[in-house]
Amino acid sequence: MTSLKRIGRIKFGLLAPKEIRRMSVVKVITADTYDDDGFPIDMGLMDQRLGVIDPGLRCKTCGNRPGACPGHMGHIELAAPVVHVGYTKLIKKILLSICKGENCGRVKLTEKEKKEFLNRMEEFRENDRPITPIVEEMFKTSAKVMECPHCGEEQIEIKFEKPTSYYEGDHKLMPAEIRKRFEKIPDEDIPLFGMDVNVARPEWMMLRVLPVPPVTARPSITLESGQRSEDDLTHKLVDILRINQRFQENREAGAPQLIIEDLLELLQYHVTTFFDNAVSGVPSARHRSGRPLKTLSQRLKGKEGRFRGSLSGKRVNFSARTVISPEPNLSINEVGVPKAIAEELTLPVVVTERNIEEMRECVRRGPKHPGANYLRRIDGRRIKITEQNAEEVAETIEYGCRVDRHLKDGDIVLFNRQPSLHRMSIMAHRVKVMPHRTFRINPAVCPPYNADFDGDEMNLHVCQTEEARAEALLLMDVQRNILSPRFGGPIIGGIHDLITGMYILTRRGKMFDENSALELLRKTDIRKLPEPAELIDGVPYWNGKQIFSQILPPGLNLTFNAKICYNCDKCRGVDCERDAYVVIRDSQLLHGVMDEAAVGAFKGKVLDRVVKEYPNETARKFIDDMSHLAIRSIMSEGFSFGIDDEDIPKDAKIQIDEAVELANQKIHKLVDAYENDELEPLPGRSLDETLEMKIMQELGRARDETGRTAERFMGKDNSAVVMAVSGARGSMLNLTQMAACVGQQSVRGERIHRGYIGRTLPHFRRNDLGADAHGFVASSYKTGLNPTEFFFHAIGGREGLVDTAVRTSKSGYFQRRMINALQDLEVKYDGTVRETHGGLVQFMYGEDGVDPSKSDYGKAVNVKRIVEAVVGDEKGAGRV
Amino acid sequence: MKKKDIDVLKHELVPEHVVMDDKEAERIMREYMVSKAQLPKIKESDSAAKQIGAKSGDIIKVIRKSQTADRFVSYRITIK
Ligand SMILES: [Mg+2]
Numbered sequence: 019m020t021s022l023k024r025i026g027r028i029k030f031g032l033l034a035p036k037e038i039r040r041m042s043v044v045k046v047i048t049a050d051t052y053d054d055d056g057f058p059i060d061m062g063l064m065d066q067r068l069g070v071i072d073p074g075l076r077c078k079t080c081g082n083r084p085g086a087c088p089g090h091m092g093h094i095e096l097a098a099p100v101v102h103v104g105y106t107k108l109i110k111k112i113l114l115s116i117c118k119g120e121n122c123g124r125v126k127l128t129e130k131e132k133k134e135f136l137n138r139m140e141e142f143r144e145n146d147r148p149i150t151p152i153v154e155e156m157f158k159t160s161a162k163v164m165e166c167p168h169c170g171e172e173q174i175e176i177k178f179e180k181p182t183s184y185y186e187g188d189h190k191l192m193p194a195e196i197r198k199r200f201e202k203i204p205d206e207d208i209p210l211f212g213m214d215v216n217v218a219r220p221e222w223m224m225l226r227v228l229p230v231p232p233v234t235a236r237p238s239i240t241l242e243s244g245q246r247s248e249d250d251l252t253h254k255l256v257d258i259l260r261i262n263q264r265f266q267e268n269r270e271a272g273a274p275q276l277i278i279e280d281l282l283e284l285l286q287y288h289v290t291t292f293f294d295n296a297v298s299g300v301p302s303a304r305h306r307s308g309r310p311l312k313t314l315s316q317r318l319k320g321k322e323g324r325f326r327g328s329l330s331g332k333r334v335n336f337s338a339r340t341v342i343s344p345e346p347n348l349s350i351n352e353v354g355v356p357k358a359i360a361e362e363l364t365l366p367v368v369v370t371e372r373n374i375e376e377m378r379e380c381v382r383r384g385p386k387h388p389g390a391n392y393l394r395r396i397d398g399r400r401i402k403i404t405e406q407n408a409e410e411v412a413e414t415i416e417y418g419c420r421v422d423r424h425l426k427d428g429d430i431v432l433f434n435r436q437p438s439l440h441r442m443s444i445m446a447h448r449v450k451v452m453p454h455r456t457f458r459i460n461p462a463v464c465p466p467y468n469a470d471f472d473g474d475e476m477n478l479h480v481c482q483t484e485e486a487r488a489e490a491l492l493l494m495d496v497q498r499n500i501l502s503p504r505f506g507g508p509i510i511g512g513i514h515d516l517i518t519g520m521y522i523l524t525r526r527g528k529m530f531d532e533n534s535a536l537e538l539l540r541k542t543d544i545r546k547l548p549e550p551a552e553l554i555d556g557v558p559y560w561n562g563k564q565i566f567s568q569i570l571p572p573g574l575n576l577t578f579n580a581k582i583c584y585n586c587d588k589c590r591g592v593d594c595e596r597d598a599y600v601v602i603r604d605s606q607l608l609h610g611v612m613d614e615a616a617v618g619a620f621k622g623k624v625l626d627r628v629v630k631e632y633p634n635e636t637a638r639k640f641i642d643d644m645s646h647l648a649i650r651s652i653m654s655e656g657f658s659f660g661i662d663d664e665d666i667p668k669d670a671k672i673q674i675d676e677a678v679e680l681a682n683q684k685i686h687k688l689v690d691a692y693e694n695d696e697l698e699p700l701p702g703r704s705l706d707e708t709l710e711m712k713i714m715q716e717l718g719r720a721r722d723e724t725g726r727t728a729e730r731f732m733g734k735d736n737s738a739v740v741m742a743v744s745g746a747r748g749s750m751l752n753l754t755q756m757a758a759c760v761g762q763q764s765v766r767g768e769r770i771h772r773g774y775i776g777r778t779l780p781h782f783r784r785n786d787l788g789a790d791a792h793g794f795v796a797s798s799y800k801t802g803l804n805p806t807e808f809f810f811h812a813i814g815g816r817e818g819l820v821d822t823a824v825r826t827s828k829s830g831y832f833q834r835r836m837i838n839a840l841q842d843l844e845v846k847y848d849g850t851v852r853e854t855h856g857g858l859v860q861f862m863y864g865e866d867g868v869d870p871s872k873s874d875y876g877k878a879v880n881v882k883r884i885v886e887a888v889v890g891d892e893k894g895a896g897r898v
Numbered sequence: 899m900k901k902k903d904i905d906v907l908k909h910e911l912v913p914e915h916v917v918m919d920d921k922e923a924e925r926i927m928r929e930y931m932v933s934k935a936q937l938p939k940i941k942e943s944d945s946a947a948k949q950i951g952a953k954s955g956d957i958i959k960v961i962r963k964s965q966t967a968d969r970f971v972s973y974r975i976t977i978k
Pocket residue numbers: 469470471472473474
């Protein structure tokens with residue numbers, strides 16, 4: 019076992035030319051890579067001392083074969099110094115802060131000022147504070163000095179021109195000149211720049227020697243045609259070498275200054291793009307095909323870069339990904355895994371006395387499900403098990419062998435859906451091997467994953483060790499994550515059809531004989547029914563509430579208003595005509611219906627109580643039973659929704675038209691009043707604003723009125739109404755828009771005014787303030803919109819689309835930044851929140867020290883609930 | 899009104915700030931097992947710090963209203 023070592027500290031510095039030469043094994047001088055025979059040229063970019071990648075060769079430096087040889091650095095001696103693009107800003111600041119004097123080169127500060135800056139830096143360092151602000155202040159102060167306090171030399175203003183040019187007055191400063199100036203800066207002045215003399219000298223920012231990355235860092239690939247294709251970095255290095263050589267030749271031949279300068283410029287360009295091919299102001303270097311080259315900085319930066327792409331995020335083995343689909347018969351902590359996947363994913367099992375026969379059977383079955391794919395023998399040899407050798411290998415199995423057996427029912431796996439925004443995005447499930455090709459999950463676990471079944475894919479990871487499985491079960495098991503740390507309520511629970519199913523089962527009037535009652539409870543383990551509610555002709559009948567009560571854990575008392583409650587001014591309690599007053603006594607549902615407010619994810623009160631007052635396992639069982647029961651109930655009843663469910667009778671249509679007409683008349687009156695200057699402005703509003711507000715109000719009222727009419731005529735058994743009132747899906751507003759009237763379209767909360775002068779479309783008269791002319795859609799989606807309505811609807815719809823598009827991208831980036839900032843904070847055992855250096859962030863987590871996932875909707879204790887539980891208040895017992 | 903006359907501590911949104919004496923400061927640092935550098939910081943030039951005359955090195959007790967805990971006490975080290 020290799021021992022782990024801790025990194026104490028990391029120090030950053032600049033590479034000195036000497037250092038670069040010291041770590042180099044080859045001085046690269048020629049731009050040619052391979053000779054005519056395809057052999058690497060000595061002192062070329064593919065010199066065999068830089069490491070080897072071709073099989074069969076040995077490295078001339080370390081003697082290793084490809085794969086074992088780590089690669090070795092080389093170097094290029096540049097004919098003239100060039101600026102390192104990464105330091106252009108710092109070079110400018112230093113240039114500005116030092117004296118240009120021939121024999122000076124000191125920072126333009128008096129001894130006293132210098133000492134003061136250094137002292138402050140020291141103090142900041144001691145207090146673990148960043149010294150950057152002081153360094154910045156130093157640069158600012160010294161740049162202003164135009165006469166050197168040491169030698170009296172008059173300074174000339176220096177300008178930096180992107181990307182890499184510096185001008186002193188009209189004279190262009192060559193990198194060589196800058197380098198000379200920097201060399202003169204005394205060691206004692208260096209700390210003023212925030213640099214450490216031991217690891218960095220400013221002149222090293224002007225490169226005289228360029229490190230050449232080893233061949234292993236820029237491998238060439240051989241195409242099918244046998245042609246070699248070089249890495250982008252190699253291409254760039256070839257460019258640098260070529261120009262370097264030309265520059266040298268021209269200089270030695272005494273070429274005119276202008277040509278020399280041009281060549282230097284070109285050398286600078288190539289070295290710049292070698293480091294970073296996306297510097298602003300520098301045209302990016304391109305491949306022959308026109309594709310921009312991927313140079314050093316491009317390898318590191320961004321989502322696919324080395325840090326975010328290769329180090330923080332990696333591809334892993336023992337994982338699978340496929341489309342998900344619903345299976346309400348599964349438990350919430352199960353996941354249906356396609357057989358084809360189960361045959362591919364394996365789990366290592368060491369053969370012992372206790373499992374040898376089972377493992378032998380696995381090996382015997384080989385690649386057929388529940389079999390095994392590999393056997394590792396005691397001598398360490400790994401054998402692939404095939405249909406042909408399965409029998410044979412099964413005979414050789416012995417204690418200590420390791421069998422990579424297929425995934426089977428009950429194995430612990432991690433299940434994940436991106437984006438993983440909170441911890442419930444990855445949870446531990448138990449495998450259930452199933453036919454077909456999708457992962458199956460109980461729809462009740464959709465909310466924590468934010469999953470639906472419109473083509474969503476999810477990932478699955480197989481825990482490979484006993485420790486991993488134990489940890490997954492203890493921390494990530496689905497039933498341990500029913501309560502969300504976000505709001506301290508259940509995040510797993512009924513959605514859509516589960517809520518509808520519960521609602522139609524528990525509403526008044528449904529009776530079941532023994533057969534159908536037991537059929538509903540088939541998937542639960544309830545086999546005995548209570549006393550029947552009624553005997554009709556001697557045959558016992560049970561109601562839906564009784565059947566639901568069977569799955570409640572014992573001893574539950576609860577009273578609350580269901581989602582369907584109208585919030586009447588005076589609640590009639592138990593006698594509510596809508597059956598919206600829920601009473602549960604000793605786990606018997608006596609009154610009220612189970613809807614979103616009872617069993618829904620996020621809002622389910624019954625669910626919430628069960629999770630908080632019973633063990634996780636009980637809560638899991640309840641959600642399982644609830645989904646089984648709900649699905650059976652909705653299936654036996656039959657539930658569908660189609661276009662004719664939006665039909666409304668003629669009378670309703672007439673009433674709706676009347677309501678719209680009435681609104682139109684009222685608006686007419688308002689407009690008349692406005693034009694006759696009889697309109698009273700609302701406080702703080704102009705006359706125009708008042709008119710607009712009143713019109714909007716009137717139109718809103720008209721739409722609500724039509725909605726109520728439609729609802730009245732559709733009746734409470736209409737599928738859409740059932741879904742809306744029980745909170746399963748959709749709202750009454752959706753329904754209104756489909757059946758009665760779409761209503762006012764708006765942009766930024768106002769009626770639509772944009773378009774032509776004085777009117778929105780050529781169809782209207784100028785200055786028409788009526789409803790139709792400003793985007794009121796009187797039609798319903800069912801009847802269809804007329805052309806102007808359609809146009810206004812498109813305007814309103816566009817705003818919504820833009821909003822969501824902007825919101826998702828903004829919030830995604832914000833989330834990334836938040837996580838980056840907070841990921842290393844830790845709640846310590848004393849309740850304080852600290853960062854990695856022990857620095858205090860909060861003196862008590864959340865100020866009250868409460869873990870929201872163990873809280874009651876954010877509060878540490880629900881005092882009322884406790885009092886009632888102890889005192890046993892008969893009337894309001896368990897009222898939430 | 900001159901700038902000097904404004905007492906920021908009287909503003910509703912500014913929590914109570916108190917300079918702690920050495921003994922008490924010592925006790926806090928022991929209680930939380932922290933060095934001065936590990937405490938949250940407040941600048942000497944901060945309006946509230948100026949108001950109570952805190953000097954670099956002083957520990958300030960900040961008592962604020964809290965949504966979750968009603969009243970919450972935290973500490974800050976004054977820096978230059
Ligand atoms: Mg989807």
